Structures are given as C-alpha cells and as structure tokens.
Amino acid sequence: MLKKDDIKLGLVLGLLTPLLGLIIYYFVAFYSRNVGFIEFLGFLKQYKSLLTAVSSISLVANAVLFTFYVNARKDKTLRGIFIATIIYCIAVLVIKLVG
Numbered sequence: 001m002l003k004k005d006d007i008k009l010g011l012v013l014g015l016l017t018p019l020l021g022l023i024i025y026y027f028v029a030f031y032s033r034n035v036g037f038i039e040f041l042g043f044l045k046q047y048k049s050l051l052t053a054v055s056s057i058s059l060v061a062n063a064v065l066f067t068f069y070v071n072a073r074k075d076k077t078l079r080g081i082f083i084a085t086i087i088y089c090i091a092v093l094v095i096k097l098v099g
Contacts, residue, residue, distance in 0.1 A: 010080020
C-alpha cells in the first residue's frame with residue numbers, strides 16, 4: 001500500500017501521522033505521571049503552549065513521512081501529505097486563536 005502513488009493515500013497518511021505523534025507525545029511525557037488520555041486532551045485545551053509543543057512534534061512526524069515520499073518520488077502521495085499538513089496547521093492556528 002505504501003508503494004501506491006495516490007493523493008487520497010497521502011491525505012490519509014498525512015492526517016493519521018500527526019495523531020500518532022500526539023499519542024507518542026502522551027506516552028512519553030504524561031503516561032508515566034498517571035495522567036489519563038482524556039485529561040491530557042483537557043490540558044491541551046487549557047494550556048496553549050502545550051498545544052504548540054504537541055503540534056510541533058506531530059508535524060515533525062509528518063515531515064519524516066514527507067521526506068520518505070520525496071525520496072520515493074511519489075508526487076501524488078506527497079501532495080496529499082502536504083495538503084493534510086496545511087489543514088492540520090490551520091486547525092491548530094484556529095484552535096489557538098479562537099479557543
């Protein structure tokens with residue numbers, strides 16, 4: 001499936017990879033402190049600086065995926081990943097400014 005060159009695949013991967021980064025951040029930084037995942041999401045809503053840190057880590061995960069597809073020369077998938085990254089960035093900005 002990863003060898004396929006499709007914009008839909010890129011969108012799906014580009015939207016799921018930041019979620020994976022969010023989960024990894026939770027397990028590394030909060031799980032050992034006995035903070036539940038729902039509490040963690042509440043902290044993200046309450047503390048905007050934490051949202052910035054988590055979104056940065058999540059976007060680094062997307063950058064790794066982006067680099068992989070650049071090297072594989074899968075341009076359509078790459079476009080999907082890029083579009084998903086832009087959507088993710090806009091969503092984080094809106095949450096920070098409005099919320």
